[in-house]
Every structure is written in structure tokens, then in C-alpha cells.
Amino acid sequence: MPEVLIKDVSFAYDKELILGGINLEVEAGDFVCLLGQSGCGKSTLLRLLAGLETTKQGEILVKGQPITKPGYDRIMVFQDYGLFPWMSAGENITIALKQKFKKMSKSELKARASEWMRNVGLDPEIIYDKLPMEISGGQRQRCATARAFAMDSPIMLMDEPFGALDAVTKALLQDTVLSLWERGGEHGRKTVFFVTHEVDEALLLATDIFIFGQSPSKIIFKHSFKGQAKPKRETMFTDPEVMALRNKIIKIINDEVSAKAIRASAHS
Amino acid sequence: MLKVLKNYLGIILIFIGIVAGYILLTDVWHVLDPFLFPSLSKVLPLFVEYSPKLLEGFQSSMILLLSGFSLSLIGGISIGVLIGLRSRLRKNLTPYINAFSAIPVTLLTPYAINIFPSFRVASIFIIFLGCFWIILGTTISAVMTIDKRYLENAAIIEMGSVERLFRIILPAASPTILVGCTIALKMAFVLLAVAEMFGATSGMGYFIQYYSDFARFDLVMVGFIFIAIVLVILMYLFDCAKAKILYWTINN
Ligand SMILES: Nc1ncnc2c1ncn2[C@@H]1O[C@H](COP(=O)(O)OP(=O)(O)OP(=O)(O)O)[C@@H](O)[C@H]1O
Ligand SMILES: [Mg+2]
Numbered sequence: 390m391p392e393v394l395i396k397d398v399s400f401a402y403d404k405e406l407i408l409g410g411i412n413l414e415v416e417a418g419d420f421v422c423l424l425g426q427s428g429c430g431k432s433t434l435l436r437l438l439a440g441l442e443t444t445k446q447g448e449i450l451v452k453g454q455p456i457t458k459p460g461y462d463r464i465m466v467f468q469d470y471g472l473f474p475w476m477s478a479g480e481n482i483t484i485a486l487k488q489k490f491k492k493m494s495k496s497e498l499k500a501r502a503s504e505w506m507r508n509v510g511l512d513p514e515i516i517y518d519k520l521p522m523e524i525s526g527g528q529r530q531r532c533a534t535a536r537a538f539a540m541d542s543p544i545m546l547m548d549e550p551f552g553a554l555d556a557v558t559k560a561l562l563q564d565t566v567l568s569l570w571e572r573g574g575e576h577g578r579k580t581v582f583f584v585t586h587e588v589d590e591a592l593l594l595a596t597d598i599f600i601f602g603q604s605p606s607k608i609i610f611k612h613s614f615k616g617q618a619k620p621k622r623e624t625m626f627t628d629p630e631v632m633a634l635r636n637k638i639i640k641i642i643n644d645e646v647s648a649k650a651i652r653a654s655a656h657s
Numbered sequence: 658m659l660k661v662l663k664n665y666l667g668i669i670l671i672f673i674g675i676v677a678g679y680i681l682l683t684d685v686w687h688v689l690d691p692f693l694f695p696s697l698s699k700v701l702p703l704f705v706e707y708s709p710k711l712l713e714g715f716q717s718s719m720i721l722l723l724s725g726f727s728l729s730l731i732g733g734i735s736i737g738v739l740i741g742l743r744s745r746l747r748k749n750l751t752p753y754i755n756a757f758s759a760i761p762v763t764l765l766t767p768y769a770i771n772i773f774p775s776f777r778v779a780s781i782f783i784i785f786l787g788c789f790w791i792i793l794g795t796t797i798s799a800v801m802t803i804d805k806r807y808l809e810n811a812a813i814i815e816m817g818s819v820e821r822l823f824r825i826i827l828p829a830a831s832p833t834i835l836v837g838c839t840i841a842l843k844m845a846f847v848l849l850a851v852a853e854m855f856g857a858t859s860g861m862g863y864f865i866q867y868y869s870d871f872a873r874f875d876l877v878m879v880g881f882i883f884i885a886i887v888l889v890i891l892m893y894l895f896d897c898a899k900a901k902i903l904y905w906t907i908n909n
Contacts (some may be wrong), residue, residue, distance in 0.1 A: 441809050465813045470806040475828040475905040484824065485814040520905050540814070 390453055392417035392580050393438070393544065394469070394514045398447035399605070400433060408434050409605025410447070415597070418578035420570060422591035424599030424638065426646050433585040435546045438582060439465045451544065463491045464542040468549045471533035472521040479503070479517035479526075482536045491542055505539040506532070509565050527558035534566060541574045547583045551590075560622070563593060588638050592620050592631060600641055611640050682762075695875040700889050711864065711883050718849055718861040721777070725784025725852075726845045733789050734834060737796025738826065747797065754797075758790035762853045776856025787848045788841035795837025799830035832906060835899050842895055846888055861887065 394511055395413040407430040416423055429440045433572045436612035437449060440459040449456045451463070471632055472481045480556065482502035493501070503575060509531045530550055537545055547566075551559045570579060591598050595614065602609035612634065614620070625631045662669075676697070682688045684696050702710075740747050740754075762783055770777040803826065811825045827834075850862035857863040865880035 459813050459815055461815065465810075466807065470804065470810060473807065473810070473825065473828070476686065476824075482673075484816070484820075488814045490818055522905065522907060620810065647885060 391415055392419070392452065392605070393582075394450040394453075395434075396447050396450070398434075398437065398444050398449060400430070400437060400445060402433075406605035408437075409607055412609060413599065413600065415579055415580060415582075415610065418573075418596075420581045420594055420596045421583065422595035422598050423584045423601065424586065424588065424591050424598060424642065425606065426586065426603060426649075427586065429601040429603045429606045431601060432548050433581060435465065435548050435584060439463055439546050447639065449602045460539070462542055462545040463546060464537045464540045465546040466537045466548065466550045467526060467532050468552050471550075472529055473535070476520050477518045477520055478493060478511075478524060479506070480512065481521070481532065482506070482539055485536050485540055501539055502535070505535040508538065509535040510561070513536065526552055527562065530562060530633075531565070534562065534569075536652065538574075540567055541576075543576050543579055545576075545579050545581045547581065549584050549586070552585070559590075564622075567594060588635055588642075589625075592625060592635060593622055593639075595619075598638070599646075600638065602645050609645065610638070612638075674855075675850060692872075693874050699875050700878050700882070703875060704882075705803055707876065709877060710859075710880075711828045711861075711879070714859045714861045714864045715883075717857070717859045718853070718863075721780050721852055721860070722845050725848075726788055726842060728781070728785045729788035729792055729841060730838065732785075733792025733837075734796050737793045738800050738822070738830070741797045741800025741830075742826070747801075754790075754793065758794065762787040762848060764792075766851065768857060770855060777865055779855070780852035780857065783852045784820070784845050784848045787844050790836045791841040791844060795840075796830065796834050799833030800826060802833070803829045825885075828905075830908070831902055835902065839895065839899070841886075842892070846884070856865065 391414045391417040393409050393413070398408055400408040409477075411434065423430055424433065433442070437444055438461070440456050443457070444644045454548050461654075472478070472486075476484060479499065479502050482505065483495075483498040486498050486501060490498070490501075499616075503517060506513040506516060511528060516524060516528060516532070516581065521532075524532070534550065537547075551562050570581060573579070581594075583591075583594055585594075593599045596619065597615070598610075600610040601607070601609050620628065620631045624631065677693075681699060683691065684698070685693055688692035714770050728797070740750055765786065766783060769782050770776065772784055773779040807825055807829050808821075811821050816825065849860070850865065853860040853862035854866055861880065865877050865884070868874075868880065
């Protein structure tokens with residue numbers, strides 16, 4: 390049984406159909422990157438997976454069970470707003486932990502939060518008691534990442550978590566996420582859904598890449614690195630095979646953008 | 658010490674300017690009617706003479722003001738949160754809230770006196786009601802306009818409803834709620850004068866009312882200055898509390 394099965398899911402906010410029949414099968418431990426142009430419904434699919442919206446057609450099954458609401462088997466990392474600004478960085482982690490690990494004492498919660506801060510490269514001695522506004526954007530996203538991993542949910546939903554960061558910080562955080570994912574948790578590797586609009590980020594992180602088409606969106610391209618070596622940061626730009634794939638993906642996305650522009654002008 | 662002085666330099670200069678302006682307009686140029694605007698040299702000694710009476714008035718006014726204001730704080734925030742969170746309830750109640758809050762509270766004094774057992778309770782009710790509508794209104798819109806992403810973030814970690822109320826909803830709404838509270842506190846002072854017009858035997862508003870009936874405008878001026886000083890101190894304390902609550906916002 391696949392870990393996550395998305396069966397013919399359609400979704401509309403009002404009348405406008407956003408997702409038009411999405412089908413996906415994801416195995417436990419897959420690192421799925423969702424690519425597609427802005428507005429195609431990537432965040433919408435993550436919100437459905439998170440249980441923040443409910444499907445109107447089709448179904449999403451996690452381990453065979455349909456999603457009806459948020460649950461501890463899934464955790465979301467938001468691009469922004471991942472931390473409550475009125476709580477310290479540490480408290481932002483412990484307040485999440487204490488919902489799931491109800492039996493943990495205050496000091497155990499704090500110890501777990503500090504440990505995960507260290508795991509993502511934050512020094513809890515310095516960061517723990519700081520407010521989100523008192524730390525940098527990169528540190529905030531590290532903190533949100535620490536919070537998500539600390540929850541140890543088998544499924545992680547990440548919506549452009551590093552979209553607002555500079556290239557160097559982004560690269561460091563990608564490496565952090567990748568190594569934590571490779572290390573795995575109590576139940577083995579986590580299944581990750583990672584939304585991005587950067588092809589290189591997807592190539593670096595993903596075991597499986599899916600590209601969304603538009604209005605209403607369907608999956609128009611799939612690629613899996615399973616059974617072959619994943620691209621590495623050091624070698625991917627000199628690997629002709631990876632570069633060919635990269636160009637192909639870029640072309641597919643660009644073609645979709647222009648096809649949409651043509652459709653739009655035909656309508657008017 | 659020097660730093661403190663520098664910090665408050667602007668405030669001190671404006672204060673000196675106002676005092677100097679008043680002296681110029683009264684003692685020097687005689688522009689203002691000396692009967693309505695008595696010279697400061699006459700007013701200031703009266704402060705000392707009437708200080709026992711002013712302090713007595715301060716005490717009884719504070720009882721009215723603080724009970725009325727705290728009741729409106731509790732009532733306005735709790736009912737406001739409830740209405741703000743439930744869109745059905747909000748839809749059904751909004752016309753009535755609009756209708757009732759539009760009635761000037763001061764016009765309700767005859768009813769208040771009639772309904773409540775004592776003048777004091779009636780006065781507290783007047784202050785309460787005036788502040789209540791302001792705090793209720795701002796709390797409702799504060800809760801309504803909380804960024805949904807905070808609520809979603811809380812939903813994702815399956816936060817319980819009590820914790821969500823105290824750790825997410827109230828903090829997220831607190832900047833706007835506190836704006837309402839500031840306006841309500843000033844409103845409480847305005848209503849104090851109204852509330853003390855009936856049945857009071859002492860009070861800061863009563864003091865002014867009483868001497869104005871005797872056309873003692875020198876003492877009325879004493880009363881004005883005293884009320885102003887109390888208001889400034891109270892607002893200062895309130896701002897300190899506000900800064901404590903809003904420690905996490907950027908502009909403070
Ligand atoms: N709450 C909402 N109500 C109505 N329409 C919405 C809502 N949220 C999103 N939409 C619409 O749904 C479509 C898909 O939005 P979504 O946020 O899923 O796109 P996205 O692929 O994540 O884009 P981006 O890369 O810019 O984040 C957009 O056209 C958007 O206008
Ligand atoms: Mg998005």
C-alpha cells in the first residue's frame with residue numbers, strides 16, 4: 390500500500406476549478422518535489438494533504454485512511470508565519486511538542502527542542518529565548534524546520550520553506566533538510582512533500598519530481614530518481630544527464646506558461 | 658539624569674509653552690476674561706488649600722472609573738472574542754450591537770438611576786456601558802482580522818481550544834484590542850463627569866460641576882488641571898502595561 394495515495398482529486402475554492410484530477414502515488418520515505426508555475430495549486434494540494442481544506446472530489450488516503458482534518462501523522466512547514474511572533478523561538482517548538490507528547494515534562498520538552506535546534510545548526514544557548522523578530526530569516530526557517538522534525542511526524546509538508554532566503558543560507562538549509570531526511574526518524578525516513586519553484590532545488594532534494602500543469606492543474610510530468618543515484622550539489626551541474634533533465638523540466642514549465650497565455654488570449 | 662532630561666525635553670518645552678501662553682493671554686495682555694480664565698497666581702495657591710477635597714474626589718472618582726472600566730474590559734473582551742470567532746453569531750448580533758451602541762450613553766442616565774439600587778451603581782453602569790461598546794467593537798474586529806495563518810498553524814499542531822484562546826487568539830488580537838482599550842479609558846474620563854452629575858457627593862467631575870454652579874471658575878480651573886494630571890499619569894501607567902503586553906511587536 391502506498392504511504393500517500395491521491396486519487397483523482399479535484400478542488401475549487403469558489404467556482405474556479407484549481408485542481409482538476411490529480412493522481413499521485415507516493416511511497417513511504419519518498420522525497421517528493423512539486424514544481425509548477427505560480428498559482429497552479431501547489432499550496433492548495435499541500436493544504437489538502439494537511440487537512441486544512443477538504444477535497445470535494447476524489448480522495449486522499451494516508452496509509453489507506455482518508456484525510457479529514459489535521460493530524461500528528463503530518464506536519465507542515467510554512468514559508469512564513471511558521472512561528473508565532475509572541476513566543477520565543479524555543480517556546481514555538483515546545484508548544485507544538487507538548488500537543489503531541491502530552492506526557493513529557495517541561496524540562497523534557499525543552500531538552501528535545503534544544504536538541505533539534507542543535508540538529509539544524511542553531512545554538513539553543515543563544516537562540517532559545519529570542520523572539521522570532523530578534524533572529525534572522527534564515528534562523529527563523531531553521532527553527533521552523535527544527536519544530537517540524539522534532540514532531541517526528543512520518544509525513545512532512547513543506548511549502549517553499551526557503552523561498553525567501555539568500556542563496557547561501559538556502560543551500561545550507563537544503564543540506565540540513567537532506568541529511569535529516571536521510572538520517573530518518575523513529576519510523577524510518579520521512580515522506581516529504583516539498584513545494585518549490587526552483588528546478589535546481591527540486592533536482593537536489595527530490596527522489597520524485599512532479600510538475601503541475603495549469604488551469605485546472607493536472608500532473609503533466611513525473612520523474613523518479615529511484616534506482617539511480619540522486620544528483621549531488623557538487624556534481625549535478627557537470628553531469629550531462631542531470632542537465633538534460635533540468636533543461637527538459639524548464640522547457641515543460643515554460644511551454645505550459647505560454648500555452649496558458651495563448652488560452653487566456655483566446656478567451657478574451 | 659541628563660539623559661532623562663533630554664528624553665523629556667520636548668514634553669517639558671511644550672509644557673512651558675502652554676503655561677507661558679496662558680500667562681501671556683491672562684496676566685500680560687489681558688485677552689481672556691479674567692473671570693472665566695483666572696490668573697495662575699490665583700489658581701495655584703488654591704491647589705494647596707483644596708488638596709484634601711481634591712484627594713477625596715480622586716478616591717471616589719477612581720472607584721467609579723476603575724470598576725466601570727474593568728467591568729467593560731472583562732465583558733467587552735470576553736463577549737467580543739466569542740462574537741468575533743463565530744460568524745453566525747456575529748451576523749445575527751451585528752445590527753443589534755450597532756443599534757444599541759449608537760444610543761448616547763449620557764441619555765441613559767434617567768434609566769440607570771431608576772433601574773439600579775444606588776447612585777454609585779448607576780454611575781458605574783454609565784461608565785461601564787460607554788467603555789463596553791468601544792471595547793466590544795474593537796475586540797470583534799480584532800478577532801475577525803487575525804491572520805488566518807496563525808490559526809492554521811495552531812490547527813496543524815492540533816492545539817486545544819483553551820490554549821488556542823490564550824496562546825494564539827488573544828495575543829494575535831491584542832494590538833487592536835489595546836487600541837480600543839486606550840480609547841475606552843479616555844471615554845471613561847469623559848463619562849465620569851456625567852456619572853458624577855447625579856447623586857455624587859465628591860469626585861473630580863463633581864468638584865468641577867459643583868464650583869461651576871457657584872461660578873467659582875478659579876476652582877473649576879483647579880479641577881481641570883487636577884483631572885488632566887490624573888489622566889496623564891493614568892495613561893502613562895496604561896501605556897507601560899501596553900508595552901509589556903505588546904513586547905513582541907516591532908514598533909514599541
Ligand atoms: N483562499 C483562497 N480563496 C480563493 N482562491 C484561492 C485561495 N487560495 C488560493 N486561491 C487560488 O487558487 C489558485 C492556486 O493557489 P495556490 O496558492 O495553490 O498556488 P501555488 O501553486 O501555491 O502558487 P505559488 O507558487 O505562487 O505559491 C490561485 O489561482 C489562487 O488565486
Ligand atoms: Mg504556494
